[in-house]
Amino acid sequence: MLTLQYLRDNxxxxxxxxxxxxxxxxxxLVSKALSLDAESRKIRAEAEAxxxxxxxxxxDIGARMREGDQAGAEALKQRVSEIKNEAxxxxxxxxxxxxxxxxxxxxxxxxxxxxxxxxxTPEENEEVxxxxxxxxxxxxxLPHWELASKYALIDFETGVxxxxxxxxxxxxxxxxxxxxxxxxxxxxxxIAGYHEVIPPLVVNEDSGIGTGQLPDKxxxxxxxxxxxxxxxxxxxxxxxNIFRDVILNxxxxxxxxxxxxxxxxxxxxxxxxxxxxxxxxxxxxxxEIVEITKPEESYAVLQAMTEHxxxxxxxxxxxxxxxxxxxxxxGFAAATTYDFEVxxxxxxxxxxxxxxxxxxxxxxxxxxxxxxxxxEKQTALVHTLNGSALALPRIVAALLENNQDExxxxxxxxxxxxxxxxxxxx
RNA sequence: GGAGAAGUGGCCGAGCGGUUUAAGGCGCACGCCUGGAAAGCGUGUUUCCCCGAGAGGGGAUCAAGGGUUCGAAUCCCUUCUUCUCCGCCA
Numbered sequence: 171m172l173t174l175q176y177l178r179d180n181x182x183x184x185x186x187x188x189x190x191x192x193x194x195x196x197x198x199l200v201s202k203a204l205s206l207d208a209e210s211r212k213i214r215a216e217a218e219a220x221x222x223x224x225x226x227x228x229x230d231i232g233a234r235m236r237e238g239d240q241a242g243a244e245a246l247k248q249r250v251s252e253i254k255n256e257a258x259x260x261x262x263x264x265x266x267x268x269x270x271x272x273x274x275x276x277x278x279x280x281x282x283x284x285x286x287x288x289x290x291t292p293e294e295n296e297e298v299x300x301x302x303x304x305x306x307x308x309x310x311x312l313p314h315w316e317l318a319s320k321y322a323l324i325d326f327e328t329g330v331x332x333x334x335x336x337x338x339x340x341x342x343x344x345x346x347x348x349x350x351x352x353x354x355x356x357x358x359x360x361i362a363g364y365h366e367v368i369p370p371l372v373v374n375e376d377s378g379i380g381t382g383q384l385p386d387k388x389x390x391x392x393x394x395x396x397x398x399x400x401x402x403x404x405x406x407x408x409x410x411n412i413f414r415d416v417i418l419n420x421x422x423x424x425x426x427x428x429x430x431x432x433x434x435x436x437x438x439x440x441x442x443x444x445x446x447x448x449x450x451x452x453x454x455x456x457x458e459i460v461e462i463t464k465p466e467e468s469y470a471v472l473q474a475m476t477e478h479x480x481x482x483x484x485x486x487x488x489x490x491x492x493x494x495x496x497x498x499x500x501g502f503a504a505a506t507t508y509d510f511e512v513x514x515x516x517x518x519x520x521x522x523x524x525x526x527x528x529x530x531x532x533x534x535x536x537x538x539x540x541x542x543x544x545x546e547k548q549t550a551l552v553h554t555l556n557g558s559a560l561a562l563p564r565i566v567a568a569l570l571e572n573n574q575d576e577x578x579x580x581x582x583x584x585x586x587x588x589x590x591x592x593x594x595x596x
Numbered sequence: 597g598g599a600g601a602a603g604u605g606g607c608c609g610a611g612c613g614g615u616u617u618a619a620g621g622c623g624c625a626c627g628c629c630u631g632g633a634a635a636g637c638g639u640g641u642u643u644c645c646c647c648g649a650g651a652g653g654g655g656a657u658c659a660a661g662g663g664u665u666c667g668a669a670u671c672c673c674u675u676c677u678u679c680u681c682c683g684c685c686a
Contacts, residue, residue, distance in 0.1 A: 215646060229667080
């Protein structure tokens, strides 16, 4: 969430930046937060003054009892009871204000960064880069679900039998291709300096709140009520939460982590061509990169992360484009997001395969992840960033569709050392 | 899953209703001392929040949350975690 300090000191700037999200309710929420904040602080000052009196009187009682002044002690006890009665009401009021304030703050999304275009819909996203050639018009390539079946790579029907829709069964070379991509992505991340972790795939409520999935978006995660735990929707959640309640030293930064995990998403309400084949799954594999930086470095790091992702798509020789998301299309916690989309020849459409975001201090404020500059006593919030590098299913879809010919599918050379085969045939 | 023990500051470790403002030690920072260093001595050293221009004052914080009390690290309840033993198991 946004820090109150930022809202207090930069209300106009915050409103200006929030306006890019195209949601007129935000201005009101900000005003409400600020007025609740002012009320809360006023009551807090009063309540704390009373508490100070109670503390002082209690100490006096102790002193009198040691001196044997029972009567004096009793009189003070009486007095303290009165003050406590008075304070009771204020404490209750304070708790109400603070909880109202938290509710409002949780509803205010991050302020879009300087380069983010204003807009509400995906059409208003800005294409900033394009690479590779789109297939010739006139060709009629097969969609990946037909290729998957033709070459026995993925068995969607059996996945349905075992679990349900959105849980595919990869088989043979289809399974090997998954494994190859995971290792390829992890090796590339390692070379780029990301430290590999294998995190838990199940997280608690605090972690969900830390990265912003909770409260509010619990419907997107699978929840195990018996144990009050959530299946991770992305490795971002466990990896970023490594740094929850942590104070780092300046020289520790930047911290670069990567990890492969399956991801689980309920995707309630999705339908049609969006969920066909591998387009949108309840379980999929992804390699994620996460970086923790000093505030002044986060935008340079965002750039470097996008370069890393570009490198992966270049190596796989897939046509792709990069979009700078407009304010309204960005996630709740993001300040700036670049989406990567590969072209799917068999479906004649773009598919999102990566989303790289700078959260500035929005996540770290919730996480309470701070750092201390050398020689300074004060702590400051770090900036957090993350990106998919990469999500597998749509990469697989594009690889199959874009590299198909009459008799098979060609594996891009960069991947051959990982697959052990350079072609998939019947 | 069952039985028992325990969670105190950056770390070790005392305290088990009121001079605790959390002893003592280690570590760290600064100062004195020194040609320089070590040792020694002195000062400081959790984090968050509120009031204040500042100096400073105040509140919270002894795993977490609730309770008892004028007063809780200390007593009670719940939860979490760690350790030991038993059971089960890849």
